[in-house]
Amino acid sequence: MPTEGESPLIKALPPASDYLTYLTIIEYNLTPENLPILHKVLQDEKLTTNIGWDLVHLLVPYLPESEPCLRDIARLGNPREVILKVTESLRLIDYESLDEDAEPPSASDVKSRAETSTYPLKTAEISNGRARAGSSQAVELPPPLPLPVNQFVALLTMLSILQPRIKTKYPSRFLSTTLQAILASFSNAPAYREEMAEAIVKTIKSVTGILRPTLPSRKSSGMLKSNELYSSEPAADPEGETVESSVEESDMQTKLLQAFVTHIIEEYMLNFPPYDDVPGMAWCSRIMEKVHPERTVPEQPTFKDRFASEERLHRRIDTIGQMVTLAQDLGITDQELLDAAATDEKAADHDGDEDEPPSSAADVPLSRLGSTLLYTARQASAVLYNRPEGSDRPFEIFPDHQELLKHCLAGAEMGTGLLGTEPEALIDSALALGLVCLERNAIGNPGTDEQFTEYLQVIALLSANCPNANLRGHAHYLTSTVLRSQPDEEVRLGFIRDTLEHCPFENLKVSAVGWIKGETIEANPPTPIPGHAHDKAADEDQKSIFAKSLALESLAPHLFPSLLADLVTAPVQEAWMTFQTNVSFYLASLNFLYLLLQAKHIHENLEIRDIWSNNDVAGSFLQPLKDAKARFLKEMEAGGTLADEKSETAVAELTLLEETVGRVTKTVGNLNEP
Template sequence: MAEDESPLIKALPPESDYLTYLTIIEYNLSQENLPLLHRVLQDETLAVNIGWDLVHLLVPYLPESEQCLQDIARLGNPREVILKVTESLRLIEYESLDQDIDGPVEHALTGTPDTRVRADSSTYPIKTAPTADGEKRPGSSQMVELPPPLPLPVSQFIALLSMLSTLHARIKAKYPSRFLSTTLQAVLASFSNATTHREEMIQAIVRTVKSVAGVQRPILPARKSSGMLSSIPAVGDAPAGDPEGTTSREISTEEVSMQRKLLQSFVTHIVEQYMLNLPSSPAEDVPGMAWCTRIMESTYPELVIPGKQTISEHFQRDEGLHRRIDAIGQLVTLGRDLKLSDETLLTAAIAVEKVPAVSGSQDEDEPPASAEDIPLSRIGALLLYTARQAAGMLYDTKPAIVSTIPFAIFPDHQEILKRTLSASSPAAGTGTLGTEPESLIDAVLALGLVCLQHDSIGEPSSDEQFNEYLQVVALLSSNCPSPNLRGHAHYLTSTVLRSHPDETVRLAFIRDTLEHCPFENLKVSAVGWIKGETIEANPPSHSADHHHTNEQSESVGYEPSIFAKPLALESLAPFLFPTLHAELVTAPVIEAWQTFQAGFSFYLASLNFLYLLLCAKHLHHSLEIRDLWTDSDIAGSFLQPLRDASARFRKELTPNGALAEEVSDRTHAELNLLDETLHRVTNAVRLLNE
């Protein structure tokens, strides 16, 4: 059919009224006549009258319909079109992204006809395309790799945001923040529903926010395989003005502040949505951005296992992980472009969220009345602040990028723990601490590691505050499903514990953990803490005359370490080497077995510490190990019940025994390890008499 014979040409107004012409377009719209519609829409009067009603018709035809959508954004009534664009953003259906990508994709907007099958790959760019010098001669072209096509819902999101960039620039109103508020809510709602391709969407978001805010900084190109923004069209002719706008009124300072605060708040909410929904891979154990591990690898390269790929290398080589770095990097840069200061982010991170008063007439979509009414996302602000600090350490950026706002373990990091994680205090319980998103736990712990690297511990206001901080972080080292995060929480706990100058406070915390902590793996950590204190306070160079040296030191006013005296071990002995007869020997065998399984790691840790005390002869006199062995009845109350329990369990771990269902290679290996350790400890006892 000749173009002149097309209904899109023959029915052009004034041949038909605008409503009739719109109906004709709806019934005749196809992929083939999109170029013709693009030509028709160059008529500004036509675009103003029907443009906003075409948006929902054209969105299902993306990416081929981009030119037409841009025509509408450029020439249609911006106030009407922007309402349709925000409505379309909210209606994007991302469920198809979770389905088989090779299967047919359903229509992506609620209420729109399924006018074509999106599985037709011919509508997308092929994976390779020729490049030529314009002459069709041999050797003038070559094949170059193109990014893979984006799914329809993602293409819709990107194209609609591209329209918003044009539309917001066109609107001339006294209160443009009212349009901006509605737009940002729709973008955030749509982004929150997406499950894949979020990095591509973030680049579109960054581009749009920069356009609205007037930021001139160019966006860094994405990796070629990401497919980011492949559907954004080139800028065409200049957009039309706002037919309802006025240029005589200047925008007030308050209105400018409102727009900036809206954009700042939006960025923090995008950061929160992106970070808290990063996919986790338990097999790889890469929590979120893995800031903790990458900081430790950067700070202590000597601890990296030779020949083993580091997490930092994994982020560089793995396409998906590297795109996380790209996305967060763009959001960090955008936050700076929007003048989001560290002080502002920290204030928001520890703010107490206000619960709005319940009012039947209150409209949740009502625009804010002032910039002060626009809150930043508390979690998003924390994550953005952490990203800045991590960048300063990982990439050796200029000092200006690192916060000049004082931030220390006490009180700042402790306040972050209270406001961010599930347990604000030990009294809050231990049921949910450690179950937060891994990316959030990683960020919180990373801030603590940054403090340690900067030697920024601060001063706890009281011993109670000190203990509360350690209890929360120690519980993280026990409860986190990620071994990676448990290790970093343990390192942070141990380092902060050792930082307290008062040895009695450190001893009291170790004792409290051993005596009251319900988590056996945390008690294992406590054994490690007392072992470290003992070794440091009693170096091997202090021989048998160490007691005499202590007396001389006291005579000149020097007080030796409490861990160099028998008192520390005496006070901890009932918890380091507890009486186990009732729990493991006389209790019903099933119950005893459950107790043994729960405490196995702790029993081994205590046995190994005991072996150290027996073998390190330089400790025998100064710490009175022989009296400790005798007075605490370690042989009878701790060692013998473990021997008896091992024999009892072996007897029941038979086909006809009470523990027949528990038989496995692991259970036998545990009992063998226990017996071997008990044998080594027993043989070392003779050293007390030498």
Template sequence: MSEAEAESPLIKALPPVSDYLTYLTIVEYNLTPENLPILHKVLQDQALTTNIGWDLVHLLVPYLPESEQCLQDIARLGNPREVILKVTESLRLIEFEQEEAPEEPTETLAGATDSRVRADSSTYPIRTAQTAEGEKRPGSSQMVELPPPLPLPVSQCIALLSMLSILHSRIKTKYPSRFLSTTMQAILGSFSNAGSHREELVLAIVKATRLMLGIQRPALPSRKSSGMMSAWPMATSESAADPEGVTAGAVDLSHEEKAMQTKLLQSFITHVIEEYMLNLPADEEVPGLAWCGRIMEKVQPRRIIPETQTVSERFQKEEKLHRRIDAVGQLVTLAQDLKLGDDELLSAAITVESVPTATHDEDEPPTSAEDIPLSRLGSLLLYTARQASSILYDNGKAASDQPFSIFPDHQEILKNCLSSPAQGTGTLGTEPETLVDAVLALGLICLERNAVGEPATDEQFNEYLQVTALLSSNCPSPNLRGHAHYLTSTILRSQPDDNARLTFIRDTLEHCPFENLKVSAVGWIKGETIEANPPTSHHGHDHGTHGEGSDTPSIFATPLALDSLAPFIFPSLHADLITAPLQDAWITFQTNVSFYLAALNFVYLLLSAKHLHRKLSIADLWQNTDVAGSFLQPLRDASARFREEMDGGGRLADERSDTLVAELSLLDETLARVTKAVKFLNE
């Protein structure tokens, strides 16, 4: 011991010179970064650390990362039952808002001596350090890149997690689940408050959980510049025994206690993945892990636009996206270590949870494994991650412990994990993008596996399509709207009963208030019409038959389908666009112009495709529905009316823009094409 150390108050006041309470006070008043090495030596005294260790936790946490060794000493040698209470309390008290503090200039930080200032910075003036091999060979210049230092709150959370992994292994009791329950809630609460560096925290949580389980699984290799911590400093000395625990032999845990511990950890992981994924930054092009986009690129590469960067390429090249995959991959692997099966995840995903684990009263820990629910949405996300992995990475694993198909399984997911339209909340599609992406991805996976199943009733079929169709209309993300539309269209076409398909299309056109969804419905009837009425028909083998091997014509190969839909595809527009007040007519026009254009393009197809005229009675349709007088003419008159009011200081002068003028020009051109095509009816 050096002379300076011998003169330190932390040495001179050691018991028995002072009692433990007095010594603790002396440590508190003399604690500085410079004194931490001395305190580390002092804490090797097991009796001292057992008596004062738990009161030192809150004093040492602000001095991280320099105080890491001292905290490890307390975790190894302090009274584990007392220390664990202080650690969980400290986890809850971490103020993560410090992460948002403005960064100081590098020049100032380079000379800073306060460890807390340096730790709180996201800059790194010193980026390299000499390697261990370089230290052994004088003159060696071999260096290794160091990641930027983590903000202090993140360092605090990771250090406390490291302590918990040691403390739980030391506690010897017949009911360790009581300590585990409190710990899991504290970790989840602290993680929920973190605003950044969440991937580092996920990795720390996974490591701590594995150490509690006694699992020694090597960490997945992370990218050099990712900033993900590969390991935390761990004490090399042996830990002390639990002074209040069983002194001889291993604790014989009951079957119920083991089951409770397992279920607590399983529940914890589902809540962690829910908290992590549902709070990922919103991105219209990359929602969450973009499972839908990456799956479609994998299974349908022909849909990729040439010479454009794919979503999969972005996840490979962009560090922030690659880190998401790493973090979720760690959680998925841990769930496998915990033997969390697909059947359990699916069951939890369609079960409305009563009270989540994170809000249980800590004074009343669960009394049985059945009292501990898995997170509903976390279970869904974990299950989706597994299924998506089997497609994206061709890992050869079994798709699932149990079959999963559109009907009835995916429909149950839609009902229970999204805002069902039946609830009347009107929020379907506004859920977190990550959640919508996961739900739609499961549907796309079913299509890839040809696992559609059969709806029990036409009502069930319609209910499913109503939800996916509303998603294709309501989602703020155009990316997700496109995937929802693809899923809706594909499932609609999978229904062998053309009457059921027609009913859904008619209901959408008649009752749906969303213009873009009505545009989709026009597309559906156009596709049905083209498929059921090919230009050249081979006797007995054309697509215009109802059912495989049947000679009964499809309803879309008869005039009945178009006759039933015509009033909704070509509605009378005179009252809405001509006699209505100008502002009301203008709003109606802007809301429905895409639908009007879709309907015009469809009627142009019907007029131009001469082989349809006799078969579908297009001339009768044209006259009986009065397409020319009630649909086309009001559109012409409305276009002229709006143009007039936009020019010369009219009432719509403020509305005029290049986009709107172009839109009116497109409408006029389409109307002209349709008008010219009418002559084909008389040929």
């Protein structure tokens, strides 16, 4: 094996060859074995200043072994040239080898990979402060990362050294280009985003001089030991200008970093890989578990416990926690986040060419959705961890939450079919803010009845349209609670009627049946409330609208619709599709009807007998359901039109329908009793 002095990297050193020739020699002789020699060569500041930037693309494929050489280039190379090469290399990282569903290996995998990994997994034993030859011991180091992630982390560490070295009147121009490259590269990575986000946080802290320590990462983090990169002082900028940074330039850099953090949060959260039906950060579920523990299902793991014990979920909390802390250190206020969240922004193309540097801090917008997510993280943390709210003014359902929903969810002009199809993390965030408002009793005051109804329509559509059952449940709770907060009974009744009459979603109509059932039960207690005995005329004036017949009379045609044409006379295939679509609504209405017939104390006040006869409930609602059940079962026999539809589930639905109709029919006699 040739000695160090015989190495071409030593023998060809300038002035033995010119810089261009020496670069060619390095390229043809670069091997992992030669990296220590190159590291020693690059301690020459003049040499590294002249050739460093051309070495970046050669060294990146050799990570992590080439890390010391890249450190040398960041410390001693021309920072203006090197930073351009680093940002270019960031954009060229090939993430195709990363599996989108890949999980970083846990600490328990380290031992099994020790034999094959190029990562240093053992170190010499120390005795009295000195290495003892011939002995070694295993140490717990993070497991190795894939090459593309190593490249991202190493290049960001270089940037954290390079950016402060640039001494120019407008360093924000370099910073703008740098941040765009980081965001573009981060957006392309399908996995290992927590490791990359941690590298981003460290880089921003280094660039800004933030002294707050980085939160300790999980053992599976696999981060490079970036602290080692600061063992030597970086060289001065050879082209540096002796100018003091202006206030405008300082503001520009701060705004660039603030905007960057919000864009990273948006990119990170809105692209969570699917994981065991967990919507984003599950803020809604964790808030409900905190404020309403009685609603949790016994003997089922809570989301709080899952985020504490499951590695993938805990890593999400770690990452968002670091981002929230960084945003606080950068001075982003709640009001700035709310202003940005309610501002329309043009779509940014992070994969295309870099944008021109902004001319002023005012030209740097925060991410609209990223601001929404960051604001929610702050508010949710205040509830989950009993922290002070910290806002200058309260955030209320009306008008704050309503206005925010208009900008972060699909608007009406895009069609109701799109509402609820947004990323689950965004829907969870939007609903969580509403739950926070409920917890703080911050309903506010809707300007008009129309604004109140519009808000409920949006939340109600989420409860019907969102694919995630967990989020649908939270949307239903928010809708029901805000609906009950409306003191005007006419407005509440109008919303229920509008939902039953016009809503195309069967599950939302089921909710509407539940709302009117709740209103009816509350307004008609089985025994008089003590202390409410007044003369009959006065009582009638003060009665709730739901304690009178008017409410049910207006809803009856929609609660108990005529089903003859839909289920009996329609072609059997069409009738079956209609039945399948609306069976939950039919059952909900039947159960409500049973309650009305069974509760004799309400028959007189609500005029149940008249509602029954005037709407021909028996002939137009109950009988078609009976006939449809018999029709469908007959057609499901061998050779029938619905033979392919027969299944245990279908037969069970029809059997349940028959039993429910039978139970209702048996209570009809109560109408004839005094």
